[in-house]
Amino acid sequence: MSRGGALVQRLAFAVMLLVVVVAVAAPLIAPQGPVAQNLEAALRPPGPGHWLGTDQYGRDELARIVFGARLTLEIAFTAVAFGLLVGGALGFWAGMAGGWVDAVAMRLMDIVLAFPYLLIAIAVVTALGPGSWHAAFAIGAYLVPAAARVARSAALEWKERDFIEAAYALGSGRWRIFRRHLLPNALSPLVTFTGVSLGRAIIFDAALSFLGLGAQPPQPSWGDMINAGRDYLLVTPVLTLAPGVAIIITVAAFNLASQRRLGRL
Amino acid sequence: MGRYLLGRLAWLVPTLLGIAFVTSSVLYLVPGDPAQILLGEMATPAQIQALRVQLHLNEGLWGRYVAYVGDALRGDLGRSYVSQQPVTVEIAQAVPATAELALTAWVLAAAGGAALGVAAGRRPGTLAGAAVTLLAVGGFSVPVFWLGILLIYLFASIWHLLPTGGVGGLSHLVLPAITLAVPSTGIVARFVADGMAEALHADYVRTAAAKGVARRAIVWRHAFRNAIIPAVTVLGLQLGELLSGVVLVETVFAWPGLGRLLFNAIGQRDLLLIQGIVLVLAVTFVLVNILVDIAYGMIDPRIRIA
Numbered sequence: 001m002s003r004g005g006a007l008v009q010r011l012a013f014a015v016m017l018l019v020v021v022v023a024v025a026a027p028l029i030a031p032q033g034p035v036a037q038n039l040e041a042a043l044r045p046p047g048p049g050h051w052l053g054t055d056q057y058g059r060d061e062l063a064r065i066v067f068g069a070r071l072t073l074e075i076a077f078t079a080v081a082f083g084l085l086v087g088g089a090l091g092f093w094a095g096m097a098g099g100w101v102d103a104v105a106m107r108l109m110d111i112v113l114a115f116p117y118l119l120i121a122i123a124v125v126t127a128l129g130p131g132s133w134h135a136a137f138a139i140g141a142y143l144v145p146a147a148a149r150v151a152r153s154a155a156l157e158w159k160e161r162d163f164i165e166a167a168y169a170l171g172s173g174r175w176r177i178f179r180r181h182l183l184p185n186a187l188s189p190l191v192t193f194t195g196v197s198l199g200r201a202i203i204f205d206a207a208l209s210f211l212g213l214g215a216q217p218p219q220p221s222w223g224d225m226i227n228a229g230r231d232y233l234l235v236t237p238v239l240t241l242a243p244g245v246a247i248i249i250t251v252a253a254f255n256l257a258s259q260r261r262l263g264r265l
Numbered sequence: 266m267g268r269y270l271l272g273r274l275a276w277l278v279p280t281l282l283g284i285a286f287v288t289s290s291v292l293y294l295v296p297g298d299p300a301q302i303l304l305g306e307m308a309t310p311a312q313i314q315a316l317r318v319q320l321h322l323n324e325g326l327w328g329r330y331v332a333y334v335g336d337a338l339r340g341d342l343g344r345s346y347v348s349q350q351p352v353t354v355e356i357a358q359a360v361p362a363t364a365e366l367a368l369t370a371w372v373l374a375a376a377g378g379a380a381l382g383v384a385a386g387r388r389p390g391t392l393a394g395a396a397v398t399l400l401a402v403g404g405f406s407v408p409v410f411w412l413g414i415l416l417i418y419l420f421a422s423i424w425h426l427l428p429t430g431g432v433g434g435l436s437h438l439v440l441p442a443i444t445l446a447v448p449s450t451g452i453v454a455r456f457v458a459d460g461m462a463e464a465l466h467a468d469y470v471r472t473a474a475a476k477g478v479a480r481r482a483i484v485w486r487h488a489f490r491n492a493i494i495p496a497v498t499v500l501g502l503q504l505g506e507l508l509s510g511v512v513l514v515e516t517v518f519a520w521p522g523l524g525r526l527l528f529n530a531i532g533q534r535d536l537l538l539i540q541g542i543v544l545v546l547a548v549t550f551v552l553v554n555i556l557v558d559i560a561y562g563m564i565d566p567r568i569r570i571a
Contacts, residue, residue, distance in 0.1 A: 107279075114280045115287070116550040118509040123287055123543045126531065127294035199405065206408050207513055211531060226411055230517075233418055240418070244411035252406040 012256035019250050023069040030063030034220035043235055052242050055225075056232060061239060064220035065246050071215055072222055072250070075136045076201035080194055082140030087147025088190065092178060094148070095155025106152065109145035117142045118207060125213040132215035135208045139201045150193045154186030195258020199251040206247050222247050269562050273555055282334070284547045288540050289333040293326050299536060303346040319343075320537075342541035347533050352541035355526060362432065363522030366515065367507045369438060370445035374507075375500050377446065378453025379493065385454065386461020386492065387484060397454045404451030409510050413444040413517035430519035441518040445510050449503040456499050460492030467491070501557030505550045512546075 022029060038058035046053045052061035094105040121138040128134040158164060159182065167177050208214040209223030217224060222243040229239030292299045300316040301308065317323055320343065321332040336342070342352035381400070384393035420440060421429040428437050464470065465488050473483050515524030523542055530538040 110276075111280050111283050114276075114551055114554065115284060116505065116509045116547050118512060119543045119547050119550070120284075120287055122512070122527070122531070123291050123540070126536070126539050127291040129296060203405070203408055207410065210408070210410050210513065211516070211528060213531065223408070223410075226408070226414065230414060233414070234422055237418055240411075240414055244408060244415070247408050247411065248403075248406050252402060255405060256402065 008256055009259070012253045015249060015253035016257045019069055019253060020073065022066055023073045026066045026070045030060065030066045032060060032063055034064045034067035035059065035218045036063075043232060045236055046238055053236050053238050055228070055239055059218075061242055064225060065222075065242055068220040068222045068225065068243065068246065069250070071132065071219060072202055072205055072247075075132050075139070075205045075215070076198050078133070078136040079139035079201045079205070080143060080197045082137065083143025083147045083197060084190070084194065086140075087144040087149075088151040090144070091148035091151025091153075092155050092182065092186075095152040096159055096174065096178065096182070102152070105148070109148050112145045115142075118204065121204060121208060122211065122213065125208060130213045130216060132219070132221070135205055135214040138208070139204045142204070143197050143201070146197070147190075147193060150189050151186065154189055155182060158182055158185050192258050195254050199254040199258075202247065202251050202254070270559060273558050273562075277551065277555055280551050281548060284551065285334050285337065285544065286330055288544045288547070289330045290326070291540050291543075292320065292322070292536060293329060295536065298322075302534065303536060305346075337544065342544070343537035345530075345535050345538040347530075347535050347538070352538050355538060356523065356541060356545055359521065359523045359526045362520060363508075363511055363515070363524060366438070366441055366445065366520055366522060367504070367511055369442040370449070370507055370510075371500075371504050373442055373446035374449035374453055374503060377450040378496070378500070379457055381450070381454040382457025382492075382496065383461055383484070383489060385458040386465065386488075389462055394458070397451070397458050400447070400451035401455040402451075404448035407447075408513075409444060409448060410513040410517050412447060413441065413514055416440050416444055417517070430517070432521060441514050441520050444517070445507060445514045448510070449500075449507065452503065453496055453500050456496040457492055460495055461488055464488035464491045498557065498561050501560065502554060504557070505553045508546050508550045508553070 027033070036059060038054070040058065041050075041054050042056050042058040044050055044054040044058075046061075050060050050062065052065065054060055055064070090105055090109075094102040121135075121142060124138040124141065125131075125134050128137070164177060164181050167181055172180070205214055205221075206223035206226070209221040210227045212224070212227070214223055215221035217228075225243040226240055229237075229243070232239055295302065298313070298317075300313045300320060300322055304312055304316060321329045324332065340353055342356075344351055345355055348355065381393060381397050385391070385397040388394070417429050417440065420427045427440055430441075431437060461484075465484075467488075470483055470487055473487055474480075478487075511520075511522060512524035512527055514520070515522045516528040519525065523546060527539065527542045527546075529535075530542065
């Protein structure tokens, strides 16, 4: 990696941490909360007191962005955790077992990978009813096959190494080998996968909530805020622009921080 | 080649059945009685019962799935409960607009991606390289619906250069097509640029340069032709991705295609219409991807032999 690439990655990591801190400390940063209305102060332009202005209900836009970070990270982490647990378990199991288990599991994953994600997520959330947890489930389900592939290739890479064969010979069980030998070695690609997936999960969540299928009002969901702000684009464009910038910064940070190969051009 | 073709087409069957399973599960998973939801509060028990029979709601998940696939194969996707029109008719009316938008965006992504990619790949470290990196990073970080709103704000609301949305003439197509094309352009440019940079270091390029071939001919006749092979596959796959993007872009630009139809159907909880549109878009997506695979196998013999 070039020196510029390393710098970008470090910067991205710092931004990523900042977003997480903002999300965790949201009640301290914006004590009035994301849903406190004040109709007399509706649609104020940015200025002292309301650094990003107020929306049509007089809610502070900055508070909604900050609490939106909390909401979107909750959904993204849930989705990725689900994808990693289910997909990772499936992938490690397929990779360690080999044979027909491996063949069947991976063919199944190929089929799911051929699905168009957003459309399937729309179908799933329509069925379950809109809401943040259903969105998280739909996004997590989409991440399962990719997670399975990453875990499987890690298992295949390590399972025939001498030290693992030796552990088998010494009488270690499969679970012990997985936990003590395979998992620690396979962690690096899984960490990269987690970072990239968090970025994707945030984008999908924004798309679903923009379509009205994610977290429901008055929850401060970035995608829904963009959709609601469209009606006031000429009055206070910041209502639409700010949540978009928040998404871009967050997703770019998660992506760039976790990619190992950067800035070749 | 025949074997390769058969292998690819055989994949189609489980994939399509899987997609049909997901979409047919929609009605199964909806809380409450879908027949009641579709008909509304005023429906008589007899009407509800008739619809339950028509939708196979009295059967289990498996029975419904089989019935749904059977109906779909006969071209019956049910009726929209809002317009009372057959879902297939509603979809057929919206297909041309979506096709126009997606294909325009696809051509833009191909042309723009190739031009940017070649510029970046020829001279690494220049402005074009930075632009490609920015576009590639932006392609997966910028929500496409937000980009569309930003363009509307700038080009329609502030500068009054283009209409904010709707249809009518070329000027209405410009912003939605560009919005939809941006993420794909970044990806294609990245592949072309990587391919160009690699090809220009290949032995055959050095040989060509040594025997005095002009730089221009080396770039276009030797390097470019090799560099675009991976980009062609990516470009093909992007056509499928664009079908997901249209849902968001059409919504933003009030473009009367399948995507906006889907958005409106979601707002009205028009379940059968949602189910039908998702099925049609998803099946198209899969078919396009398989066609791309097959076309790629024809272009590059290494693929089908391996």
